[in-house]
Amino acid sequence: MSANPATTDRTQASLLLLDTHQVTALLQPEDVLRAVHEAFTLHSQRAGRVFPVVREALPTGGVFGIKSGDVSAQGLLGFKAAGFWPANRARGGEPHQATVLLIDPATGRPLCVLDGNAITTERTGAAGALGLQHLARAESTRLCLFGTGVQARVQLRFALQVLPALTQVRYLTHDGQPRPDFEAELRGCCDIAHATDANAAVAASDVVITATPGCGALFDAAAVQPGTHINAVGTDTRGKRELPEGLLERAHVFVDDAAQSRSIGEVQWAAPDLPCTELGDVLTGQAPVQRGAQDITVFDMTGLALQDLTVARMLRTQALAQGLGTAIAWPW
Known part of the structure; x- marks a missing residue:
């Protein structure tokens, strides 16, 4: 008796992780320009939505924020959790910290986690x-x-x-x-x-x-x-x-x-x-x-949250095509 396809898909689901080195290797200025141009276009056409921004100061002296949005016609959904921690300089680290998560809008399951520092830098540039x-x-x-x-x-x-x-x-x-x-x-x-x-x-x-x-x-x-x-x-x-x-x-x-x-x-x-x-x-x-x-x-x-999402989607597509990143089992 064959397995239920839906059950098989759920039990074999995976989550792709792209760290800072993998993201940086994939980022090319012309690709980022195209993705960011698309984000502005989607926003202008109201084909993509940006949700209210979370931006709050922390007792630790940092600032934490969330930018999120979606493009329903393209199956694009996700957010970036990011902020600014000035004390990181004393630790020899970058004050800006960011992580991007792409989500399947049909199921709510996470598809890809990406280090967001280089994404933020390049998409803002x-x-x-x-x-x-x-x-x-x-x-x-x-x-x-x-x-x-x-x-x-x-x-x-x-x-x-x-x-x-x-x-x-x-x-x-x-x-x-x-x-x-x-x-x-x-x-x-x-x-x-x-x-x-x-x-x-x-x-x-x-x-x-x-x-x-x-x-x-x-x-x-x-x-x-x-x-x-x-x-x-x-x-x-x-x-x-x-x-x-x-x-x-x-x-x-x-x-x-x-x-x-x-x-x-x-x-x-x-x-x-x-x-x-x-x-x-x-x-x-x-x-x-x-x-x-x-x-x-x-x-x-x-x-714009859409800038993070269009760039992240581009990176995920390239990573899957090139066999880059770490895929970990994420059954549900």
């Missing part, structure tokens, strides 16, 4: 690149970067890729000290130098990228010159900010998700009626950008 491609002036040559951490580096790497006219980078650090190792990584790619006067560096730049922990305004609003584009990366929690008061009111503001940006992004500091355009609507043509040479544009990046 790709989102920033899409913002630069569609919002910054193509002829931009000078960039001001706040931060030299993991996210600042990936934002700069993608910026140099998608804005080929960029030749000059000035960067600022929280302690006002240069980072020779950071400069060495970029030497040969651009004219890079440390700056200590934030307002002067911003005023002299076509593009500004802020990728810091978001502990306060980094420069004065008056320093931002007409024609500047800003990618604001670091504000992703209530109470955080990187941009100064009064700047958003002078700018055309773009966001990844309007409700999320008003809750945990830079837009939390603006008036409730501040006009915002979702980048996905720009990518799908629903909100064409008519950028004037003197316009100031801001992309407030809080991170």
Whole structure:
């Protein structure tokens, strides 16, 4: 007598694990750009949903969050549990920590667990690149970067890729000290130098990228010159900010998700009626950008759950095709 197929499937079910080394080996910038573009498109078309974000401070000094969503027509469901633990630096570890879980929407069973650190870094860099491609002036040559951490580096790497006219980078650090190792990584790619006067560096730049922990305004609003584009990366929690008061009111503001940006992004500091355009609507043509040479544009990046899910699905598909990862029995 043959076994019941449903029973056999349940007892032979497995869970795929992809650790940081396997995820990093599979991540390719062009693949990530395509997956993140798809996430923005799905969000714009409301084919994919993003659920309310959990973002809470912990007694340990860390911040814990959950971003989740689904694309029902594609059988895509999952979440990323992530946060920021600054004390990890003293342990020699990365403060940002993330884990992604893909779930079968038909049964609720877990399909794949992925280390989310590299996913978060690359998908955020790709989102920033899409913002630069569609919002910054193509002829931009000078960039001001706040931060030299993991996210600042990936934002700069993608910026140099998608804005080929960029030749000059000035960067600022929280302690006002240069980072020779950071400069060495970029030497040969651009004219890079440390700056200590934030307002002067911003005023002299076509593009500004802020990728810091978001502990306060980094420069004065008056320093931002007409024609500047800003990618604001670091504000992703209530109470955080990187941009100064009064700047958003002078700018055309773009966001990844309007409700999320008003809750945990830079837009939390603006008036409730501040006009915002979702980048996905720009990518799908629903909100064409008519950028004037003197316009100031801001992309407030809080991170979409759909970005994590489309990238994670891409990685799982590649891992299964290449026989990578660890499959463990997960019967039910």
